[in-house]
């Protein structure tokens with residue numbers, strides 16, 4: 001359709017659309033090759049054919065929150081809980097460093113065990129041992145003071161998806177104590193403190209519409225984060241959303257490509273959820289404009305416990321030990337995994 005092509009061209013040129021244009025685009029987009037090819041072209045201009053890797057260490061599946069979509073929500077009494085000690089985390093970094101990882105991502109539920117003091121100590125030890133590596137955190141909502149302490153301890157980046165930029169939708173996915181307002185405040189606090197910030201959303205979360213997706217894109221434009229995580233929603237059997245359907249892989253790829261057009265410099269992961277939903281999902285993400293993958297570096301004994309959704313892949317090529325396989329796969333589609341911190345490239 002001609003007008004869809006025109007909207008995509010406009011997005012690529014002006015890096016912005018109005019809400020109405022977003023809805024129109026999302027309602028009518030049918031041919032994916034055009035946006036994918038445009039997204040790749042922009043990605044090649046900025047990041048070449050490099051794929052950045054991040055070693056993902058899932059430090060704890062204890063969580064004080066009760067997000068309706070998430071398998072490690074506190075009401076899930078069937079989750080087999082664990083938390084990693086500082087030594088276990090440092091062991092993961094050691095293994096990861098030898099494999100060529102230069103970014104370590106510590107992700108977990110909101111687990112009060114990891115006070116600022118505990119986290120700062122872990123961050124400092126990692127930075128002491130691996131000064132050339134970046135430390136990324138993904139530990140949920142905290143106060144400005146806590147984020148500040150973590151930054152001062154040496155953390156470089158923080159991932160906190162906004163999940164949805166629509167108030168009503170936000171409250172249908174989260175318990176009443178969690179608000180979109182506070183989520184946004186956290187993201188702006190993190191930016192102000194100088195973190196490279198990652199936001200993002202699930203595609204196909206229950207209640208999502210093209211209108212809420214349009215609002216997500218407008219919010220991302222306003223926040224202008226350095227990273228955007230986009231993956232399909234996948235139901236978890238022991239959550240209130242057990243019977244909901246999963247998001248579409250194709251739509252996830254489209255959202256990645258459109259995000260690349262809107263925020264050309266962004267670091268965009270081809271997510272594990274995408275790899276779980278579709279065979280070769282990770283490669284397809286790269287071909288839609290993503291430039292980051294986050295293989296799992298957690299100790300093997302806990303990987304099967306960090307289950308945000310059903311059937312999460314954790315032992316195949318998305319595992320850090322299979323970096324060689326991943327490398328081969330990306331090579332076959334013309335991309336190369338690099339040993340580098342993989343920082344955000346600012347607009348020149």
Ligand code: SAH
Nearest residue numbers: 069070108109138140161232233234308309
């Ligand atoms: N506690 C941290 C880390 C959350 S897990 C935080 O709050 O940021 C990281 C991301 O996984 C979440 O932001 C969410 O978007 C995604 N996620 C959670 N449950 C999911 C599910 N059922 N399907 C797909 N993605 C999910």
